[in-house]
Amino acid sequence: MTEYKIALVGFGGVNRGLARLVAERNAAWQRELGFSLKIVGVTDLFLGSLIDRDGLDAAQLADLPAIKGAFATLPGGTAEAFNEAVIKQSGADLIAEATFTNPVDGEPAATFCRWALESGKHVVTTNKGPIALHGAELKALARRNGVAFEYEGAVMSGTPVIRMARQTLPGAGIVGFEGILNGTSNYVLTRMEEGLGFDAAVAKAQELGYAEADPTADVEGHDVRLKVVILANELLDAHLSVSDVACSGISALTPADLAQAREEGARWKLIGSAQRQADGSVSARVEARKLDLGHPLAGITGATNALAFNTELLGAVTLSGPGAGRIETAFALLSDIVALHATHGRQ
Amino acid sequence: MTEYKIALVGFGGVNRGLARLVAERNAAWQRELGFSLKIVGVTDLFLGSLIDRDGLDAAQLADLPAIKGAFATLPGGTAEAFNEAVIKQSGADLIAEATFTNPVDGEPAATFCRWALESGKHVVTTNKGPIALHGAELKALARRNGVAFEYEGAVMSGTPVIRMARQTLPGAGIVGFEGILNGTSNYVLTRMEEGLGFDAAVAKAQELGYAEADPTADVEGHDVRLKVVILANELLDAHLSVSDVACSGISALTPADLAQAREEGARWKLIGSAQRQADGSVSARVEARKLDLGHPLAGITGATNALAFNTELLGAVTLSGPGAGRIETAFALLSDIVALHATHGRQ
Numbered sequence: 001m002t003e004y005k006i007a008l009v010g011f012g013g014v015n016r017g018l019a020r021l022v023a024e025r026n027a028a029w030q031r032e033l034g035f036s037l038k039i040v041g042v043t044d045l046f047l048g049s050l051i052d053r054d055g056l057d058a059a060q061l062a063d064l065p066a067i068k069g070a071f072a073t074l075p076g077g078t079a080e081a082f083n084e085a086v087i088k089q090s091g092a093d094l095i096a097e098a099t100f101t102n103p104v105d106g107e108p109a110a111t112f113c114r115w116a117l118e119s120g121k122h123v124v125t126t127n128k129g130p131i132a133l134h135g136a137e138l139k140a141l142a143r144r145n146g147v148a149f150e151y152e153g154a155v156m157s158g159t160p161v162i163r164m165a166r167q168t169l170p171g172a173g174i175v176g177f178e179g180i181l182n183g184t185s186n187y188v189l190t191r192m193e194e195g196l197g198f199d200a201a202v203a204k205a206q207e208l209g210y211a212e213a214d215p216t217a218d219v220e221g222h223d224v225r226l227k228v229v230i231l232a233n234e235l236l237d238a239h240l241s242v243s244d245v246a247c248s249g250i251s252a253l254t255p256a257d258l259a260q261a262r263e264e265g266a267r268w269k270l271i272g273s274a275q276r277q278a279d280g281s282v283s284a285r286v287e288a289r290k291l292d293l294g295h296p297l298a299g300i301t302g303a304t305n306a307l308a309f310n311t312e313l314l315g316a317v318t319l320s321g322p323g324a325g326r327i328e329t330a331f332a333l334l335s336d337i338v339a340l341h342a343t344h345g346r347q
Numbered sequence: 348m349t350e351y352k353i354a355l356v357g358f359g360g361v362n363r364g365l366a367r368l369v370a371e372r373n374a375a376w377q378r379e380l381g382f383s384l385k386i387v388g389v390t391d392l393f394l395g396s397l398i399d400r401d402g403l404d405a406a407q408l409a410d411l412p413a414i415k416g417a418f419a420t421l422p423g424g425t426a427e428a429f430n431e432a433v434i435k436q437s438g439a440d441l442i443a444e445a446t447f448t449n450p451v452d453g454e455p456a457a458t459f460c461r462w463a464l465e466s467g468k469h470v471v472t473t474n475k476g477p478i479a480l481h482g483a484e485l486k487a488l489a490r491r492n493g494v495a496f497e498y499e500g501a502v503m504s505g506t507p508v509i510r511m512a513r514q515t516l517p518g519a520g521i522v523g524f525e526g527i528l529n530g531t532s533n534y535v536l537t538r539m540e541e542g543l544g545f546d547a548a549v550a551k552a553q554e555l556g557y558a559e560a561d562p563t564a565d566v567e568g569h570d571v572r573l574k575v576v577i578l579a580n581e582l583l584d585a586h587l588s589v590s591d592v593a594c595s596g597i598s599a600l601t602p603a604d605l606a607q608a609r610e611e612g613a614r615w616k617l618i619g620s621a622q623r624q625a626d627g628s629v630s631a632r633v634e635a636r637k638l639d640l641g642h643p644l645a646g647i648t649g650a651t652n653a654l655a656f657n658t659e660l661l662g663a664v665t666l667s668g669p670g671a672g673r674i675e676t677a678f679a680l681l682s683d684i685v686a687l688h689a690t691h692g693r694q
Contacts, residue, residue, distance in 0.1 A: 021660075025518075033518055158661050160515035167514045168507035171372075171380055171681050296667060299646020313368075313678040314505050314669055320643060321664035331660040334518050 002035040002345055004337065005053075007092035008061075009083060009112050010099030011044035014126050014153070016062055017330030018096060023059035035341050041090030042071070043081045045099075050077040053091045083108070087115045094340075096333050097125035098153075103217070103226060103242075106133035117141045117149060122344065124336035126153030126329050132226040132242060135233055148340035153332025155181065155227045156305045159321030160335060165235050165309065173312030174235050176275035181227045183303035183323040184211045184218035185250050185270045190301045193258050193267070198251060210303055210324075220249035221286035224272040228284050231307070232274035238282035240274075247286040266290045267298045275310070349382040349692055351684065352400075354439035355408075356430060356459050357446030358391035361473050361500070363409055364677030365443060370406035382688050388437030389418070390428045392446070397424040400438045430455070434462045441687075443680050444472035445500075450564070450573060450589070453480040464488045464496060469691065471683035473500030473676050479573040479589060482580055495687035500679025502528065502574045503652045506668030507682060512582050512656065520659030521582050523622035528574045530650035530670040531558045531565035532597050532617045537648045540605050540614070545598060557650055557671075567596035568633035571619040575631050578654070579621035585629035587621075594633040613637045614645045622657070 008015040019039065026036045039056045043049035047064070048071035050056065064070050069079030087095055095116040099109050106129035113130050116123045117138065125131070130138060131154045142149035152162050165174060180186050187210050191201040202219065205211035217223045225247045232238040250270050261268055269291055274284035291298040296318040300306040305323030308316050322328040355362040366386065373383045386403045390396035394411070395418035397403065411417050416426030434442055442463040446456045453476035460477050463470045464485065472478070477485060478501050489496035499509050512521060527533050534557050538548035549566065552558035564570045572594045579585040597617050608615050616638055621631035638645040643665040647653040652670030655663050669675040 029518065158519070159664055160511070163515045164507070164511050168510045168682065170685050171376065172505070172678055294648060296651075301641060304643075314675050317506055317666070317668035319511075319664070319666050322661055328661050331519055334660075335515065338517050 001030055002341065004035055004037050004094045005040045005090075005092045006037050006094045006096055007041035007043075007086050007090045008039060009043055009087060009095055009097045011042055011047050011061075012098065013326035014098040014329045014333070015042070015096055017326035018333050019058045020062040021327070021330055021334065023062055026058070033338055033341070035337070035345065037337070040092050041086040043083050043086040044071070045081045047071050048077060048079040049082045049086050050074055051086060051090045052076060083112060084115060087112060087121070088119050092121055094122045094124065094337065097123060097127055097130075098333070099127060101127055101129045101226070103129060103222060106130045110134045110138070113138050113149070114141065117145050117147060120145050120147055122148040122340050124150045124333045124340070126151070126157070126332055128154045128226040128230065132229040135230065136239070148336075148344050150336035150339055151230075152335050153329050154230055156307065156321065156323050157325055157329040158331035158335065159305060159319060159323065161307050161319050162231075162234055163335065163339060164319060169309065169311065169317070172314050174309050175312060176273065176310040177231060177235060177307055178271050178273040178297060178310070179227070179231070179307040180269055180297050180300050180305055181224045181272045181307070181323065182218050182270060183305055184215065186300065186305070187303045188219060189250060189253070189258070189268055189270070192253065192255055193262065195255055197255060198253065219251050221247045221270060221272075224270060224286045228272040228274055228286060232282055232284045235309070236274055236276055236282045238274065238284070240282065240284055245284045245286060248288065250288050253288060261290050265293050267293065269297055269300070271297070348377055349688065351382055351384050351441045352387045352437075352439045353384050353441045353443055354388035354390075354433050354437045355386060356390055356434060356442055356444045358389055358394050358408075359445065360673035361445040361676045361680070362389070362443055364673035365680050366405045367409040368674070368677055368681065370409055373405070380685055380688070382684070382692065384684070387439050388433040390430050390433040391418070392428045394418050395424060395426040396429045396433050397421055398433060398437045399423060430459060431462060434459060434468070435466050439468055441469045441471065441684065444470060444474055444477075445680070446474060448474055448476045448573070450476060450569060453477045457481045457485070460485050460496070461488065464492050464494060467492050467494055469495040469687050471497045471680045471687070473498070473504070473679055475501045475573040475577060479576045482577065483586070495691050497683035497686055498577075499682050500676050501577055503654065503668065503670050504672060504676040505678035505682065506652060506666060506670065508654050508666055509578075509581055510682065510686060511666060516656065516658065516664070519661050521656050522659060523620065523657040524578060524582060524654055525618050525620040525644060525657070526574070526578070526654040527616055527644050527647050527652055528571045528619045528654070528670065529565050529617060530652055531562065533647065533652070534650045535566065536597060536600070536605070536615055536617070539600065539602055540609065542602055544602060545600065566598050568594045568617060568619075571617060571633045575619040575621055575633060579629050579631050582656070583621055583623055583629045585621065585631070587629065587631055592631045592633060595635065597635045600635060608637050611637075612640050614640060616644055616647070618644070
């Protein structure tokens with residue numbers, strides 16, 4: 001039986017969800033997955049930090065009030081986020097990085113990943129920034145240090161789109177993909193089909209917690225663009241940067257556009273896509289597209305995400321599921337640990 | 348570099364598709380997948396049989412006319428199907444079983460699988476009969492003999508539904524599934540939504556080669572029932588037999604039923620499903636169901652298949668793709684070989 005000592009970096013919804021799962025399911029994981037987790041450290045810019053090499057109480061962590069400096073209220077805790085100490089000196093085998101996405105330079109998450117990998121610790125992360133901006137460097141760093149670097153949750157939360165491609169489609173010949181990769185914008189389009197204007201639909205999404213106060217990254221395609229870079233580099237062995245991906249959003253669409261599409265037997269969707277070209281290069285874009293109702297992505301409504309792989313031998317194969325959610329994204333971290341346990345767990 | 352010596356049992360569309368892939372892609376597989384295939388034997392009740400331990404010409408096999416006794420026209424071939432000799436004495440490491448599905452007792456395919464497994468040969472198959480009717484016995488036999496027994500193609504052809512569940516969803520808590528698992532009946536329903544009557548829609552499906560001369564197994568749910576047994580036993584660790592699954596089809600539906608559903612914002616689909624019950628048992632059924640348009644399977648039209656996993660941590664996760672086709676199903680055999688190469692290939 002393996003016990004992984006894990007440190008949680010960033011303690012928002014996702015790592016809090018993982019702590020909740022540890023509290024409720026560790027015994028079941030021992031039986032079903034062959035390992036359990038012991039949380040030995042946690043750090044968060046807002047909440048502070050805490051280390052206990054003998055193991056922290058996962059339920060207590062999950063229940064911690066979300067108030068500034070809250071870790072200082074626990075024995076041995078502090079209101080300061082000692083990120084480097086938690087990553088390097090908590091005795092962790094494994095770092096779960098789930099801080100905020102910085103779409104400009106991926107920091108400070110990229111540095112957290114480097115510290116962990118250089119110290120010979122596995123990294124699992126749900127953070128798009130380090131992968132989209134520094135993926136090749138971090139993967140090489142992991143390889144050199146003989147540890148795993150897994151990031152299923154960077155795209156479509158726990159819906160296992162990256163691992164499915166890697167583990168079940170070798171030989172199928174993936175030549176491209178099209179995806180609905182942002183639940184907020186898809187929810188907005190679904191409400192607009194019911195007659196709401198763009199602003200009213202965004203307000204509704206904000207009310208339900210799908211959209212942030214500033215919805216730009218969601219509705220203008222910037223969030224999708226990071227995911228397209230990650231998927232193109234992963235699935236098509238491309239070497240794309242964010243600036244290689246032309247990007248536009250849905251804010252120019254009107255209810256009249258959507259109604260007209262409906263009359264034509266079609267539907268507008270925000271699509272992130274990439275395609276291998278005849279010369280071997282990969283082109284990628286994010287744009288609103290009018291899809292025929294027979295298209296595999298036309299039926300994806302509400303906040304659901306989906307990715308249609310375009311393959312030589314199978315044609316279109318489509319995976320749909322949640323694209324967000326605390327527990328759903330925490331599962332992505334768990335699935336990364338399941339994967340690294342299979343590859344690195346029996347040393 | 349590994350070279351697997353493979354014998355093809357049954358030489359209809361699927362194994363002929365595999366021979367075509369070997370002819371075209373063996374060199375690429377060496378590079379991309381780490382193995383190549385050498386066809387050392389082939390047998391078919393209609394075409395006869397042929398063994399060559401030095402390797403048969405895959406392109407010549409793929410191009411062989413589909414006329415009775417055709418293998419007798421090739422050097423060393425015979426019009427008789429020496430199944431046992433091809434399985435046991437061709438020097439094969441690996442048997443690709445793709446004969447017809449016998450829904451009553453799974454024979455003769457089950458016997459072919461037993462011969463191979465008892466002789467220490469891996470088996471990959473696309474045949475629902477042996478898995479649905481003798482799956483537990485054959486899996487145990489494979490384990491005892493230290494060989495692989497893989498059958499991704501028994502459900503949804505090459506769409507990797509079984510392997511996705513096994514490899515990417517451990518820990519997600521699969522508690523049930525609902526599927527559109529028969530392309531013929533889904534195609535018939537799609538045409539009936541356009542106004543065709545049941546008989547006319549079936550005739551159209553026959554014209555396109557989707558439906559057989561006797562469409563009973565497709566439209567009455569018998570084909571789906573075998574797949575539900577396979578999936579329930581695989582995904583939910585159930586121990587179901589075919590007779591445990593209540594089964595009805597779509598032949599009683601009229602265009603008026605479909606039009607009424609449309610008015611209600613719904614759609615009729617033939618659904619195979621299974622669910623874990625509170626007492627731990629698993630119940631399963633096949634029936635026509637009226638789905639709300641927001642249901643993950645409501646948008647699956649035409650001959651496409653789909654399976655929605657119902658999970659504790661992710662909610663619904665849905666995979667859709669082809670459910671039939673020569674090359675698509677041949678890919679299932681290839682994906683089985685990729686999987687056994689990962690588990691048994693580095694002995």
